[in-house]
Amino acid sequence: MEATTPAREAARTASRGRNPRGQGERLRAEIIDATLRLLDELGDDQALSLRAVAREVGIAATSVYMHFADRDALVLAALEHCHAGLLRTGDDAESGAADPVAALRARATLLSAWSREHPGLYKVLHESTLNRRTDMSFKGEMANRTTAAIRRCMDLRTAVHGAVSLRVNQPELPWPPLEEQVDRFLVKLVGVPPAQG
Amino acid sequence: MEATTPAREAARTASRGRNPRGQGERLRAEIIDATLRLLDELGDDQALSLRAVAREVGIAATSVYMHFADRDALVLAALEHCHAGLLRTGDDAESGAADPVAALRARATLLSAWSREHPGLYKVLHESTLNRRTDMSFKGEMANRTTAAIRRCMDLRTAVHGAVSLRVNQPELPWPPLEEQVDRFLVKLVGVPPAQG
DNA sequence: TGTACATCAGTGAACGCGCGTTCACTGATGTAC
DNA sequence: TGTACATCAGTGAACGCGCGTTCACTGATGTAC
Numbered sequence: 093m094e095a096t097t098p099a100r101e102a103a104r105t106a107s108r109g110r111n112p113r114g115q116g117e118r119l120r121a122e123i124i125d126a127t128l129r130l131l132d133e134l135g136d137d138q139a140l141s142l143r144a145v146a147r148e149v150g151i152a153a154t155s156v157y158m159h160f161a162d163r164d165a166l167v168l169a170a171l172e173h174c175h176a177g178l179l180r181t182g183d184d185a186e187s188g189a190a191d192p193v194a195a196l197r198a199r200a201t202l203l204s205a206w207s208r209e210h211p212g213l214y215k216v217l218h219e220s221t222l223n224r225r226t227d228m229s230f231k232g233e234m235a236n237r238t239t240a241a242i243r244r245c246m247d248l249r250t251a252v253h254g255a256v257s258l259r260v261n262q263p264e265l266p267w268p269p270l271e272e273q274v275d276r277f278l279v280k281l282v283g284v285p286p287a288q289g
Numbered sequence: 290m291e292a293t294t295p296a297r298e299a300a301r302t303a304s305r306g307r308n309p310r311g312q313g314e315r316l317r318a319e320i321i322d323a324t325l326r327l328l329d330e331l332g333d334d335q336a337l338s339l340r341a342v343a344r345e346v347g348i349a350a351t352s353v354y355m356h357f358a359d360r361d362a363l364v365l366a367a368l369e370h371c372h373a374g375l376l377r378t379g380d381d382a383e384s385g386a387a388d389p390v391a392a393l394r395a396r397a398t399l400l401s402a403w404s405r406e407h408p409g410l411y412k413v414l415h416e417s418t419l420n421r422r423t424d425m426s427f428k429g430e431m432a433n434r435t436t437a438a439i440r441r442c443m444d445l446r447t448a449v450h451g452a453v454s455l456r457v458n459q460p461e462l463p464w465p466p467l468e469e470q471v472d473r474f475l476v477k478l479v480g481v482p483p484a485q486g
Numbered sequence: 487t488g489t490a491c492a493t494c495a496g497t498g499a500a501c502g503c504g505c506g507t508t509c510a511c512t513g514a515t516g517t518a519c
Numbered sequence: 520t521g522t523a524c525a526t527c528a529g530t531g532a533a534c535g536c537g538c539g540t541t542c543a544c545t546g547a548t549g550t551a552c
Contacts, residue, residue, distance in 0.1 A: 219416045
């Protein structure tokens, strides 16, 4: 019947004194964190209660209303926060990749790993009935990023095919060096920073 | 705010007098039907209340307990009933098909159509947190049927390949007629009734 | 330097609600004698 | 054929619970004069 982990118990009993003046927004962040933790455990937004969130943070239920208009606003804000974090780490993973295929792989790998670590949140984000009941249009941005990552691969592939095909079929024409042209494709189509020199 | 459809309203107001002696089990079926209707609308088992089911049927909440031990038993019985129906119609669809590939296609087509007609039930059956919280092992039977349908395709393909390959590579041996051998494969591997004569 | 006041970060009691479940009951219908 | 009794198919009132939300409040900290 141990409903709380030691870590959570510690988080609750420690530190939760009133925030200093001007730092009231800190509680907002704590509430969102707790909400996401609970949603990940429950895997279902309907099962989450505002009072459970308050208990998790160690505050009075009424204090939640200082930062969120009602339960729905809280859940939506938490999911939007979670989603924004995913976008950010996705972009970070992509930016470290050498080429658009590696970037696409990095993005996909990151999302897979995240969904395995947070199956409950994944369910709430993509399978909960919240998707029917409320406007979660912010989620569109994730699809946009993925589509863009794929399009960069497609465009590069298409352009490189053009460069190669023309050289194969009309070798007598005065083509610029292939490597340089592909480099320009990479810079302009894919957004890779230009090679120095 | 019209929460009830005309059809449902009619179903509720009409007919719901006490069942005649010995026909008490009829109510059980009505309760299960209503439960499945509501689950299909809600798309979430946690959102379903026993009292809502009773309202839908037009009986006192307490009457549900005549047939089900508690709310969980009701939900589980309803889902098991739904699942059993799916198995049955899947088998029916398959049995009308000429060969194992057509059978597999018939089964897949039927399940797709059903999930489009009943997205809420599909969600409850496969994505609700009930799957974590309770034993839904009856669902394994669906996987078994599908696996069997696929295996019949695979086995037939493998056996036919053997028959053809041996004839191609050792044409000098006294092979039985290919059609007859394939027919035996159909009868014995796939379960097709033997051709008459 | 002192003091009245405003602001900020929260709290505790209370509300009405729908829920799952229990309990004692009702009234029609069959059955034994 | 009459009657006492058992069984069956349900019902209505009541319980305690956790919930979302409202309301009036508290007490520490900064600020104007």
